[in-house]
Amino acid sequence: MVAQLKAQGIIKAHNVEEAMLKVRREDFVWPGQQDLAYDDNPLPLGDTGQTLSAPHMIAIMLEELELSAGQHVLEVGTGSGYNAALIASIVGSGGVVSIERLEVLVNFAKGNLEKTGYSKFVLVIHGDGTLGYPPESPKETYDRIIVTACAPSIPKTLFQQLKKGGIMLIPVGSSYIQDLVKLKKNNKGEVEKSVLGSVAFVPLVGKYAYNPS
Ligand code: SAM
Numbered sequence: 001m002v003a004q005l006k007a008q009g010i011i012k013a014h015n016v017e018e019a020m021l022k023v024r025r026e027d028f029v030w031p032g033q034q035d036l037a038y039d040d041n042p043l044p045l046g047d048t049g050q051t052l053s054a055p056h057m058i059a060i061m062l063e064e065l066e067l068s069a070g071q072h073v074l075e076v077g078t079g080s081g082y083n084a085a086l087i088a089s090i091v092g093s094g095g096v097v098s099i100e101r102l103e104v105l106v107n108f109a110k111g112n113l114e115k116t117g118y119s120k121f122v123l124v125i126h127g128d129g130t131l132g133y134p135p136e137s138p139k140e141t142y143d144r145i146i147v148t149a150c151a152p153s154i155p156k157t158l159f160q161q162l163k164k165g166g167i168m169l170i171p172v173g174s175s176y177i178q179d180l181v182k183l184k185k186n187n188k189g190e191v192e193k194s195v196l197g198s199v200a201f202v203p204l205v206g207k208y209a210y211n212p213s
Pocket of ligand 1: 082148204206
């Protein structure tokens with residue numbers, strides 16, 4: 001899988017390659033799906049209606065986050081914990097805070113992170129990630145923020161919690177198709193925005209995104 005993503009020019013950075021070689025996707029898929037772990041497809045997380053994103057999508061986002069050791073990262077949408085483990089294997093003691101709204105996935109991710117040894121670097125929070133963490137804090141806390149579900153617009157609280165010089169990735173658009181948006185907060189605290197391409201993520205459900213149905 002990693003060799004294929006590299007040959008396709010998707011994995012470029014050495015630290016992304018290393019992380020994807022080190023963290024075994026088979027340890028994060030839903031029970032019974034181990035045989036599918038290294039196909040480049042999204043995989044359902046039980047009957048939650050949520051998915052573990054496709055490896056190429058994860059690799060694209062890891063590359064665009066421009067990660068390095070020591071960064072403090074917020075992930076919204078823990079799912080299986082796979083992406084959080086990949087980030088943790090790059091940033092190490094900088095630490096990852098990952099928020100998930102569904103309790104069943106909070107427990108699934110915590111178990112996966114525990115058994116693979118990444119729980120010491122990842123704090124999994126059960127809650128509404130559109131509020132950031134601590135919830136609604138105005139403090140610039142994170143070097144990087146990654147949202148792995150799609151929002152109708154950029155939640156202001158999340159951008160507020162990004163440090164100056166930080167990068168945030170978020171899919172923005174309708175619940176069917178979105179733009180993958182990369183935001184940089186410059187040293188004056190202003191936003192620099194670029195659109196990386198079209199993507200299809202599950203909806204971000206919360207106070208500053210889609211309403212629960
Ligand atoms: N990053 C995950 C992984 O590595 O398995 C995949 C994430 S999945 C594509 C998106 C996740 O976002 C789902 O688990 C969903 O429950 C979660 N989610 C949706 N809205 C949320 C919110 N407001 N706060 C936290 N998590 C949310």
